[in-house]
Amino acid sequence: MKRLLCVFAVALLVTSGAVYAAKPAPKAPAKPAATATTMPSKGEKSAESTANPPPPAKPAPEGNCPAATEETAIPKIVNWPDRGVFGHYDMASVQRGFQVYREVCSNCHSLKFLSYRDLQQLGYTPDQVKAVAASVTVQDGPNDEGQMFDRPGRPSDHFKSPFPNEKAARAANNGALPPDMSLLVKAREGGEDYIYAILNGYEQAPSCVSMFPGMNWNKYFPPHQIAMPKPLNDGQVSFSDNSPNDLSHEAANVAQFLAWASEPHMEQRKEMGIKVLLFMFVFIGIMAAAKCKIWEDVR
């Protein structure tokens, strides 16, 4: 009886390992064109899952103004392709998101933990990455004469920050500090959903609320009054692949880009994880068999 159980346990483990292995492993998409996802990318069928912006906020009640304090939960609207065991980034969307970052966000937000060379992961060629890096001017030095000098950026440079230091950033932004974006998705509850919600959450402030000077009303930002003016609008960024560029698509793309920026090794991690677990399932089977065999005669 005990022996039968042992054999059964081993068989179960080995088959579960085999079934696990049989599932399609995600390929790291080297070329953006090769990816098919549920992101609001170029395909029409994917648009319906994500194109609807969040439902409009309830009309703010008059009087004691509960709207000023009540929190609005971050909605989960977009079906992010990188979630789940087999999820991976939609690199075409990440590329579009990078375009949004470059044209809009990078005016105020740094991305200091990334280097230009990291962009090769998005499917850009080394020459394209060189061109992106060369479009900024970085200070280097001192040279042999002891002078600092300017030179075009190189792929090995870190992303250039828009402001030289925190004080300069605050001075240019009404006293508020635009956070660095390299870890934004990991550093906010809700991750990509949070980014998407904030970008879509700008509204007219309820009439009962007295706004602080220079602040803007955002229904998803926890205290509602946010220093950042509405950064993205319908049609603001024209994507080179002509994919839809209404606000919700722009927001989804940039959220996907920031998810990649905060966890660029996710695809490598999951791919390796599947191999490791497969090995471990076989290993469990072998150890179970060894244990059963050795303990057979213990009474």
Added chain:
Amino acid sequence: MSRPANPEKFSNPCIQWIDERLPIFTMLIKEYRVFPMPKNANYLWSFGGIAMTMLILMIVTGVFMAMNYDPNTHGAFESVERTMRDVNYGWLLRYAHMNGASFFFIAVYIHVFRGLYYGSYKTPRELLWIIGVIILLLMMATAFMGYALPWSQMSGWGTTVITSLFGAFPLVGDGLVTWLWGGFAVDNPTLNRFFALHFLLPFVILGVVFVHVWALHQTGSNNPTGVEPKTPKDTVPFHPYFSTKDSFALVVFLTLFLAMIFFAPLALTEADHFKQFDPMQTPDHIVPEWYFLPFYAILRSFTLDISIPFTNIILLPAKLQGVVAMFGSIILLMFLPWIDASPVKSARYRPIYRVMVFLLVIAMFALGYAGSQKPEGLPVRIGQLGTAYYFAHWIILWFISRNGFMGVIPKEQTLPVPASISDDPCCKH
């Protein structure tokens, strides 16, 4: 318990040559091959070895993390992030180290539960148990200091909250906190010393673990009946029986650990752990790592200052009560061998104690929940209930294992214990 004398000569002359001068092979054979293990020890007995493996894993990953770490308030956060991004497989190192701490605590908590349930703290294993509690305390200190090193919002504020607790002690409190910080706030000197200690303590733990295993091999392992092995029939040699059994358990445990590293590495981490520490901005909810939550809840369960009636003179501030209770809750465990006077070890034959151990586990989970919530409303009450049971447990245990207490707490009537491991009717194969 029978221990064979030195084995026969080794057939390999090299091994024999070494062994005559340094009997390392004789020792290995004695402690890891013929070492008698009770044959009925179940899978809960595998968690000591699993915890040992986790300790070694933490030291190995930790040393490589340290090679890429910059113990400076300006560079710490960035250096950890650079390790994740720019060091080959740095993300794997960091996630293994981060989640390794959680899995180390899972293994150790199960190991402690095993000891509580089967009475492994009782004669002749009192010292073994006390050394174990010391390891637990060292682990907690190490984990706490390690959490500070990424210098995130949670690191900095967690450090601030916990080190400030020492300020609760009367007279010396404020000086003590300044001394711990190396200044007047959690700053660079704090980070430097935490890094130094976080590097040192794991090796101290390794040393104390060695002593723990030494003491274990003196008394031998306990078993689910709590009856000491009497004849060689009751035991099997460690190798190959328990080496395979423990390896199997270890492989299953490591599979869960690896699944976590690769597929949910951030499941136990707060978003605030990815924001750099800003001493000017308090996060609205500071929580420690999950393995500290029950003790954090005990700390926060004391909300009433005790003062001289009708005056404003506070004798025992709530904070001090909480601090004493929190540290006391673990120190108390050291006295367990003398709190519990029952001659029966295993909870299997102790109907009241058996229920009490499970209540204690439930209380710990309730405390864990309370510790994870904001300190207001219902969670505080749940935490207070859990705290009350945690301390009542040891008092009740004192009385049920003796003569009861004034008819309120009965004397425990234990069930008949099998004469030997082989006579255990429940486990005959």
